[in-house]
Amino acid sequence: MARYTEALCKLCRREGFKMYLKGERCYTEKCAIAKRNFAPGQHGHNTKKMGQYAIQLRSKQALKRIYGMLEKQFRTYFKEAARREGQTGEVLMQLLESRLDNTVYQMGFAVNRRTARQIIRHGHVLVNGKKVNIPSYRLRSGDVVEIKEGSRSILQVKNGLELSNNRNLARTWLDVNTDQFKGTFVRLPKLEEMEVPVDLQAIIELYSK
Known part of the structure; x- marks a missing residue:
C-alpha cells in the first residue's frame, strides 16, 4: 500500500x-x-x-x-x-471522523493519527471486544473502542495519554474513559462540532x- x-x-x-x-x-x-x-x-x-x-x-x-x-x-x-x-461537506467529514485510526487519536490513545494507525495495525485495539487491525475501519453508533489490556503500558499509548492533557478533547460524539482505556463512538458528529480548518x-x- x-x-x-x-x-x-x-x-x-x-x-x-x-x-x-x-x-x-x-x-x-x-x-x-x-x-x-x-x-x-x-x-x-x-x-x-x-x-x-x-x-x-x-x-x-x-x-x-x-x-x-x-x-x-x-x-x-x-x-x-x-x-x-x-450536505456533501458534512458527510465527508463524518466519514473521515468515523475512521478507527482517527477515533483512537481523538480519544487520546495516540499522539497523532499516524501513531494510531501503527497501534491498530499491530493489534493493540479492540472494537466491541474483538481485535481490529484495519485503520480505515468505519465505526458505527454505539461501537466501543478499547486498548487491549496487555497493550496499555506500551510507549505509544502512554505518550498519547500524557499529550492529551495539552489537547482539547471535548468531543461531544465520543464518550471516553481514559482510566479504563476505552471509549464509545456515540454518534456521527455534526459539522459545527468538528474542527474543520479548511x-x-x-x-x-x-x-x-
Whole structure:
C-alpha cells in the first residue's frame, strides 16, 4: 500500500498552519510553523495572492494530509459523500471522523493519527471486544473502542495519554474513559462540532469540475 514517507513538518509549512502531524513536537517551540512559518523551498517566502483553483487545491491537500491519505483514497471518500443524502461537506467529514485510526487519536490513545494507525495495525485495539487491525475501519453508533489490556503500558499509548492533557478533547460524539482505556463512538458528529480548518466548499467545487 502506498504511503507518504517524506518529512511531515514540510506539509504543515506548505499549508501554512499546524496539522499536528508530529505529535509532541507540535506543542513545543521546535514546531516547524513556530520556527519557519513559510512554505518550503527557495520560493517559500513569496506571498502571491492565490487564485480560486489554488485555494481549492490547498484546501483539498490540507484535509487529505490531516487524515493521512493519498489522493486515490481521499477521492473515494469524496465520491461516497457525494452519493449520500445530506450536505456533501458534512458527510465527508463524518466519514473521515468515523475512521478507527482517527477515533483512537481523538480519544487520546495516540499522539497523532499516524501513531494510531501503527497501534491498530499491530493489534493493540479492540472494537466491541474483538481485535481490529484495519485503520480505515468505519465505526458505527454505539461501537466501543478499547486498548487491549496487555497493550496499555506500551510507549505509544502512554505518550498519547500524557499529550492529551495539552489537547482539547471535548468531543461531544465520543464518550471516553481514559482510566479504563476505552471509549464509545456515540454518534456521527455534526459539522459545527468538528474542527474543520479548511474550506469544504472549495473542495466540493474542485471535485465537481
